[in-house]
Amino acid sequence: GQSLEQPSEVTAVEGAIVQINCTYQTSGFYGLSWYQQHDGGAPTFLSYNGLDGLEETGRFSSFLSRSDSYGYLLLQELQMKDSASYFCAVRVTGTARQLTFGSGTQLTVLP
Amino acid sequence: GAVVSQHPSWVICKSGTSVKIECRSLDFQATTMFWYRQFPKQSLMLMATSNEGSKATYEQGVEKDKFLINHASLTLSTLTVTSAHPEDSSFYICSARTGTGGEKLFFGSGTQLSVL
Numbered sequence: 001g002q003s004l005e006q007p008s009e010v011t012a013v014e015g016a017i018v019q020i021n022c023t024y025q026t027s028g029f030y031g032l033s034w035y036q037q038h039d040g041g042a043p044t045f046l047s048y049n050g051l052d053g054l055e056e057t058g059r060f061s062s063f064l065s066r067s068d069s070y071g072y073l074l075l076q077e078l079q080m081k082d083s084a085s086y087f088c089a090v091r092v093t094g095t096a097r098q099l100t101f102g103s104g105t106q107l108t109v110l111p
Numbered sequence: 112g113a114v115v116s117q118h119p120s121w122v123i124c125k126s127g128t129s130v131k132i133e134c135r136s137l138d139f140q141a142t143t144m145f146w147y148r149q150f151p152k153q154s155l156m157l158m159a160t161s162n163e164g165s166k167a168t169y170e171q172g173v174e175k176d177k178f179l180i181n182h183a184s185l186t187l188s189t190l191t192v193t194s195a196h197p198e199d200s201s202f203y204i205c206s207a208r209t210g211t212g213g214e215k216l217f218f219g220s221g222t223q224l225s226v227l
Contacts, residue, residue, distance in 0.1 A: 033214055042204060042218040043155065050214070087154065096168065097208065098145050099216060101155045 002026035002090055004102035011108045012078055020073045020105045022088035030091040032064050032071045033099060038084045046086075047073065075107070083109045113139050113209045117219025124195055125227055132190045132222045134205030140185035141207035145216070146178075149202040158203075161188040195226040 004024045012018040022032065031050040035043040047055050049064035049071060061074040075082055085106050089099040114137040124130050134144055142163045147155040159180050160168040167180035177199075179191040192199055204221040208214075 031214060033216070035216075040221075042220050043206075043216075044218070045215040048214040091214065096143055096160045096162075098157055098160055100157065101147075103154045104152075106152070 002092060002100040004088055004090060004100065006086075006088055006102045006105050008103065009106045009108070011110065013110045014078055014080060016078050017074065017076045018078060018107065020075075020086050020088075020107070022071045022073070022102055024069050024071075024088070024090050024102075026069075026090050026092055026100075028093040029066065029069070030093045032062075033089045033091070034060075034062050034073045035087045035089060035101075036084050037087065037104070043087065078109045080109050080111065083107055113137075113207075113212060113217045115205065115207055115217045115219040117205055117222055119222055120220060121223040121225070123225045123227065126196050127194055129191055129193045130195055130224060132192075132203055132205075132224075134188045134190070134207075134219050136186045136207050136209075136217075139207075139209040141188075141209075142185060144182060144188040144205055144207045146180065146188075146190050147204045147206065149204060149221075151202075155204065158190075161205075163188075192224065195224070197226045200224055200226045 006022045033048045034046040037043040047062035054063045059076045064071040085104040087104045088102040116135045144161040146158045161182040163182045182188040206216045206218045
């Protein structure tokens with residue numbers, strides 16, 4: 001099976017930068033994704049890393065180190081609307097491409 | 112972007128009744144859809160993978176006879192919670208990939224089920 005670890009809560013102020021880490025244990029790793037979910041809402045895709053390195057999408061960046069089984073999501077210029085839960089998710093090879101999600105990190109952005 | 116529509120958004124039912132949840136891909140065809148379950152403040156737990164025209168693949172520990180999945184067309188998958196009990200109360204979310212969206216998973220808006 002797969003297991004993912006990420007911090008349960010992170011708090012930061014508007015305009016700041018925050019990094020949410022994710023470590024995983026899995027066999028047949030294929031890639032790491034990040035999703036955002038506001039309370040009561042559906043998860044929305046943020047980023048994907050299939051190879052080592054940094055992927056940048058606007059204020060959000062994601063990093064992956066396959067050798068360390070580690071990745072992170074970096075959120076810059078935090079805004080109040082960024083308050084949400086953030087999930088890392090792994091996809092493994094040889095499957096129907098389903099994802100296994102981490103437990104989620106609740107980000108609270110303070111004014 | 113791709114749209115996944117899920118209905119109903121919320122449902123309240125009595126214990127022992129069955130509830131059907133629909134998941135539709137509105138602007139793309141989905142040969143595979145995924146059904147997740149989420150408890151408050153917790154992760155999304157994969158319940159099953161729905162395959163168009165064939166049987167669903169259930170995750171370990173998920174009762175096939177309780178959570179019936181039908182994927183009769185390329186745009187519709189349904190999840191029926193049979194003989195629902197209070198412990199089945201949860202947030203159920205479906206998801207799918209488009210053929211060209213790469214690794215991006217598109218989610219429905221979810222269904223909050225409350226069993227009294």
